[in-house]
Amino acid sequence: MENFVTIAKFENIFEADLARGLLEDNGFEVNLLNERVVSLAPGIASNKLCLELQVPAGQEAKAMAFLSESTKDSDTEALLKSEGAILEGHFKLTSGRHSNLYIEKIKLLQNPLLAKTLCSRLAALITDHDIDCVVGPAYGGIALAFEVASILDKSFVFTQRKDGEMTIRSGFDLSEIKRAVVIEDIVTTGGSVVEVIQCLNDRNIEVSMVGALVDRSGGAVDFGVPFMSLLQLDIPSYDPEECPLCQSGIPITKPGGSDK
Numbered sequence: 446m447e448n449f450v451t452i453a454k455f456e457n458i459f460e461a462d463l464a465r466g467l468l469e470d471n472g473f474e475v476n477l478l479n480e481r482v483v484s485l486a487p488g489i490a491s492n493k494l495c496l497e498l499q500v501p502a503g504q505e506a507k508a509m510a511f512l513s514e515s516t517k518d519s520d521t522e523a524l525l526k527s528e529g530a531i532l533e534g535h536f537k538l539t540s541g542r543h544s545n546l547y548i549e550k551i552k553l554l555q556n557p558l559l560a561k562t563l564c565s566r567l568a569a570l571i572t573d574h575d576i577d578c579v580v581g582p583a584y585g586g587i588a589l590a591f592e593v594a595s596i597l598d599k600s601f602v603f604t605q606r607k608d609g610e611m612t613i614r615s616g617f618d619l620s621e622i623k624r625a626v627v628i629e630d631i632v633t634t635g636g637s638v639v640e641v642i643q644c645l646n647d648r649n650i651e652v653s654m655v656g657a658l659v660d661r662s663g664g665a666v667d668f669g670v671p672f673m674s675l676l677q678l679d680i681p682s683y684d685p686e687e688c689p690l691c692q693s694g695i696p697i698t699k700p701g702g703s704d705k
């Protein structure tokens with residue numbers, strides 16, 4: 446039997462699958478060690494085992510070069526599409542305009558392993574910042590901020606809107622919190638994040654950066670602190686009269702949106 450060597454290790458099946466797909470698409474023979482065990486019991490297995498991606502001996506340098514070529518952006522986009530968090534089709538937006546892309550926010554949280562994968566990438570962006578707390582706005586940011594806090598071993602709080610005003614959920618002890626990072630799921634106008642930053646500043650908590658899974662602002666936001674996202678996504682929208690999808694006769698759907 447051919448001799449396989451390990452070129453990368455992964456903590457979960459999403460990352461491993463993407464890497465394997467990339468290599469297979471480029472003609473590599475790939476062996477994923479421990480795959481079956483992790484697939485059967487992801488929660489348990491990921492704590493005890495790791496997935497080892499292997500290629501035949503002699504091909505490791507070339508395979509690793511292919512892997513490093515895959516950028517975080519396209520990776521994250523592929524993950525979100527595969528989980529149905531980014532939908533492609535023909536959609537009628539709340540504004541009345543039409544688009545070929547729609548973000549189903551809640552799908553970001555439905556698969557905890559996906560959320561964990563994305564949060565570990567977010568956490569990696571934050572490690573340089575000296576913070577003591579990770580803050581997420583309700584409700585989309587809560588699970589994400591909690592997971593990032595857990596990975597970085599920092600404390601966690603969340604904010605929520607009370608009588609229209611952004612506030613920190615009562616009961617949290619803020620006395621030890623001096624510097625925080627704010628984690629949001631999707632930044633569109635950035636309005637909520639601005640309110641969260643103000644809310645923290647009012648309590649003498651400095652915000653050192655903002656992190657988001659998806660930045661669809663088109664670079665229009667300025668939080669006054671560094672802002673990093675895993676994916677910058679432009680979502681085109683069309684006036685119904687000028688929509689190319691309508692002109693192609695593609696049926697339109699009006700997704701989600703009524704639970705706010």
Ligand SMILES: [Zn+2]
Pocket residue numbers: 535543544685688689690691692697
């Ligand atoms: Zn249309």
